[in-house]
Amino acid sequence: MCGIAGVVSSAGVNPELVREMCEVITHRGPDGEGYHVEPAAALGMRRLAIIDVDGGQQPVSNEDGTVVAVFNGEIYNFPELRRELLSRGHRLSSSGDSECLVHLYEEYGDDLVHRLRGMFAFAIWDRPRQRLLLARDRVGKKPLYWHADHSSIRFASELKSLLLDPAVPRDVNLVALHHYLTYQYVPAPWSITEGVRKLAPGHLLVWEGGTAEVRRYWQLDSTPRPVADERAEEERLRELLLEATRIRMVSERPLGAFLSGGIDSSAVVAAMAMQTSERIKTFSIGFEDPRFDERGYARSLAKHYGTDHHEFVVSPDLLDMLPRLAWHFDEPFADYSAIPSFYVAQLSREHVTVVLNGDGGDECFGGYRRYVLAARSVRIPTAPPSVAPVLARLGARLARRHSQLLRRRAGRALQYLSLPTPRRHAQLMSSFTSEQKTWLYSESLRSRLREIDSHTLLDDAYLSSKAGTDLARILDVDVNTYLPGDLLVKVDTTTMAHSLEARSPLLDHELMEWAAGLPVDLKVRGGETKRIFRRAVASWLPDELVTRPKQGFGIPLAAWLRGELRELAFDTLTDHTARTRGYFRPEAVRQLLESHQKGASHSGRIWALLQFELWHRAHEHTAATCSAP
CATH class of the missing domain: 3.60.20.10 (Aminohydrolase, N-terminal nucleophile (Ntn) domain)
Structure with a gap:
């Protein structure tokens, strides 16, 4: 490395x-x-x-x-x-x-x-x-x-x-x-x-x-293949995962694993434990807020396999590292799970030089809850061209103007149903919508970007997929966009910031190519996500890990931005430096901040603006210094 x-x-x-x-x-x-x-x-x-x-x-x-x-x-x-x-x-x-x-x-x-x-x-x-x-x-x-x-x-x-x-x-x-x-x-x-x-x-x-x-030179081929025996496919999955894990355990330096408590990282740790007599070192991050804390599940797996387990709790008073994080990322990056990723890498590097992780399992095997929504929504045809604009306008009005949460959700649902399938997925993956960006931009930026549609990136990925169904195409879109653009950037940057090598068995290309050809109903069926993966590794894991719902690697950001991080957000985004850059309307930024304080949910958008500004400040003098803040 x-x-x-x-x-x-x-x-x-x-x-x-x-x-x-x-x-x-x-x-x-x-x-x-x-x-x-x-x-x-x-x-x-x-x-x-x-x-x-x-x-x-x-x-x-x-x-x-x-x-x-x-x-x-x-x-x-x-x-x-x-x-x-x-x-x-x-x-x-x-x-x-x-x-x-x-x-x-x-x-x-x-x-x-x-x-x-x-x-x-x-x-x-x-x-x-x-x-x-x-x-x-x-x-x-x-x-x-x-x-x-x-x-x-x-x-x-x-x-x-x-x-x-x-x-x-x-x-x-x-x-x-x-x-x-x-x-x-x-x-x-x-x-x-x-x-x-x-x-x-x-x-x-x-x-x-x-x-x-x-x-x-390579693109994942999601052309579906017939499956005659589901149990035989589960056995093949276990074989491929064991092999992908084994070849990633070769190292002359100490080796361990990230363990979130989710099924992917747990399966990787299990595959490691079955192929070594040494005690595996595992590393987990937690939060004081129990809604975001998965340490109990991680401990269950660690106890099951007798790992040498280590934990760290992230709290908002540790976020003085944000300028350092912005320096390492080189580009603005607003996935706030970078914070726990940074700290679990720091914890791990105190003990090992190489870690294995569970990255890729959700994209390859259908693990996100949004795939269940997509599976259900594809049964609802796109509104006719004469009706779609009406639904979109009504939905936008409800989502924007009503204070009641139920009506706002109804408005977003109407907007969602007015769109074709790839645009529905794009809406779910968007932080700022096109309308919100238009509202945010200064007049000069708005005029320069008027003809640029960010959602065409996902349209292109959707249309180039060889998958046989709309849902399978959506999984393909995430493999080609969200996975490399977000998740892999996050893990590579936060681990290498600590001179730590991360390896991902579930991203072995031979395993991915095999998984891509599975019928999509072996991945998402009814309300069940990651169907074949769960069944394949069920015997390796404690029951509560197999049946638990997915919990993202998130942080209590909305509460932090109303509490400990409120001053940081206001000071950084409304000071003279930020106001005079000319990208955004200062009154729009302030309105976003104040609306969040009153209970609206703008944490992701505020975080994106904050990370852009912190990136700007960290890299304005890159040519003059080789040292991280």
């Missing part, structure tokens, strides 16, 4: 700049550094040593030094790849996974990505062809930013590395801001900075002859 950065330029490179780009991401790799420098290319990395601790230095190269690579991630099938490469006559000087990349490139060219099972972002410099290859793993576990002009390209694991280069624009990308306010994250390929792009999951970038070409 590492952080990587580099510059390729026909006009020559500055090696000192690449060193600075790596220094600013030392948290990703505190165990060492390495550089490759030549007239047209400089590649660098910071290393977090996990496998081949003594010998796995980077950059790596082939036998004659004509192909060089820097790599961030883990390749779990590297033992098989090494045996294959040795049988083909390649000479390997280390015993880890990084060196496989350059030799696989010699054998397969860009198609080497299809040979890899793991999480990765890497750069391969082909010196004879003066060609740079960038690649990101299929699902989007590891990040990769890039910026190109007519003569050069720069890349890095984090945006802050690129912003150390004076040639990289620093203006806010207004379209990215527009999408952020809808989804609470900046979706790839945009970044919050004008001119900088994120390489999307499952994509390659080739830089050659001054031109960057981006292409997709």
Whole structure:
């Protein structure tokens, strides 16, 4: 696990700049550094040593030094790849996974990505062809930013590395801001900075002859397959989960697991316990508010398997870390579960260097309650074109003007039913609606973004899905948008902030491909979510964990914003600095804050505005400092 950065330029490179780009991401790799420098290319990395601790230095190269690579991630099938490469006559000087990349490139060219099972972002410099290859793993576990002009390209694991280069624009990308306010994250390929792009999951970038070409190499195929024996599929799920967990337990550094008390992380811990004689270290986060506290369920699983269990309680007086969190995220990020994620990573790093988690189970197996709503609503046809606008206007009026909760909910339901299926899902996934953003924006921002519809991102994902039903398409949409844009960014950022590697067995691409072909009624049936997954792992877990309803990894944010965080929100969002940025109408921001204090539910929207402002303040001087606040 590492952080990587580099510059390729026909006009020559500055090696000192690449060193600075790596220094600013030392948290990703505190165990060492390495550089490759030549007239047209400089590649660098910071290393977090996990496998081949003594010998796995980077950059790596082939036998004659004509192909060089820097790599961030883990390749779990590297033992098989090494045996294959040795049988083909390649000479390997280390015993880890990084060196496989350059030799696989010699054998397969860009198609080497299809040979890899793991999480990765890497750069391969082909010196004879003066060609740079960038690649990101299929699902989007590891990040990769890039910026190109007519003569050069720069890349890095984090945006802050690129912003150390004076040639990289620093203006806010207004379209990215527009999408952020809808989804609470900046979706790839945009970044919050004008001119900088994120390489999307499952994509390659080739830089050659001054031109960057981006292409997709993998997309989850959700074409349904027939299932004759449900019990046989449950057995196959157990086999795949055990294998995906086993290959992720290879480590020369201490290893443990996040344990939320939900079925996904519990199943992963169970799969670990069944494949080791060592006592597993588990880590949980809790809250004083019992509505958000899952520690009791986590303790039940920890007791069941005799784990070495550790807990931490998050309270609002700990949130003075918010500027530090904003610095690490590089872009505004408003999923407030980043706070407990940050603290569980900090707790875990005191004991281990690697953790396994349950990420991906909800998207792959239908775990969110919104899927039950979607399954029921798809039976209700979209209102005819002549009726839909009337329903939408009436619903908006009820939702906006009535103080009674029941009438507001009725208004939102009318708005929901006036929409086609993909737009219904988009509405559920939105923090600010299009109308709310129009109300919030300053006149100049409103005019510049008038024609931009953030919901087309989900429309495109829905239409490109090969799934056989509307509900299955919605799961596909989340795999391609919410999972990589929100959940995986959150976990990668908060763990790497503490030099901790996170591994996700349920995001093994072979397991995901198998799960994608299951009929959707094996995932969501009636009011039951994650049907086949629950049944497959039921014998591994205490009964109360199998039958309990899903509880999100949330925090009591609404109450905190009316109490301990009220002053922070008002001071940050209404001071002179925030008012004069020119993005939002000051009176609209204040109205939102005051309405929340009176009992309306605006916590997510306020949090999105607060995180945008905190991001602005944390990164205004990125080029001048390499230190986190």
